[in-house]
Amino acid sequence: MRKILITGIILTLVVFNLGIAKEKSNKKVLKTIFSYKKELNLTDEQIDKLHKILDEFTEQLKRKRLKLRVLNIEFNELIRNRASLDKIKSKLKEIAELEVEIRFLDIKSAREIEEVLTPEQLKKWNKIRKGKVKTKK
Numbered sequence: 001m002r003k004i005l006i007t008g009i010i011l012t013l014v015v016f017n018l019g020i021a022k023e024k025s026n027k028k029v030l031k032t033i034f035s036y037k038k039e040l041n042l043t044d045e046q047i048d049k050l051h052k053i054l055d056e057f058t059e060q061l062k063r064k065r066l067k068l069r070v071l072n073i074e075f076n077e078l079i080r081n082r083a084s085l086d087k088i089k090s091k092l093k094e095i096a097e098l099e100v101e102i103r104f105l106d107i108k109s110a111r112e113i114e115e116v117l118t119p120e121q122l123k124k125w126n127k128i129r130k131g132k133v134k135t136k137k
Contacts, residue, residue: 033113036128040121049116057109064102071095 033040033050042050075091114122 033125036125039128040117040124042121046116050113053109053112053116057105060105061102064098064105068095068098068102071098 032054033042034047037047071091071094075088075095078088078091117125
């Protein structure tokens with residue numbers, strides 16, 4: 001019964017996330033490093049490597065965020081049901097560990113991207129990210 005409930009929750013979250021993603025996509029265009037490929041003079045090889053890094057990051061991030069939502073639902077259920085403090089603490093530790101994994105994944109991916117860029121490209125990319133370089137729109 002619990003597996004059916006969790007599966008239902010996961011499916012609901014996936015459908016909900018797809019709706020949010022569609023709604024967000026109608027609002028504002030998200031700029032990525034690929035939006036500045038001309039300014040950065042990215043080669044085709046660099047673009048392929050960056051796509052691979054970002055595709056892997058995105059896939060892992062989606063899975064981890066979904067798992068985090070499930071853990072938070074389980075945590076809230078423990079609170080509602082007045083579960084033992086040990087169970088609550090254990091669930092909080094699971095959530096915290098996953099949040100650390102997500103933040104680390106972000107840092108790791110950023111460093112992998114930096115390794116693909118030349119020193120000049122990296123310098124310019126950092127300026128673009130900080131809004132210190134005017135770019136063509």
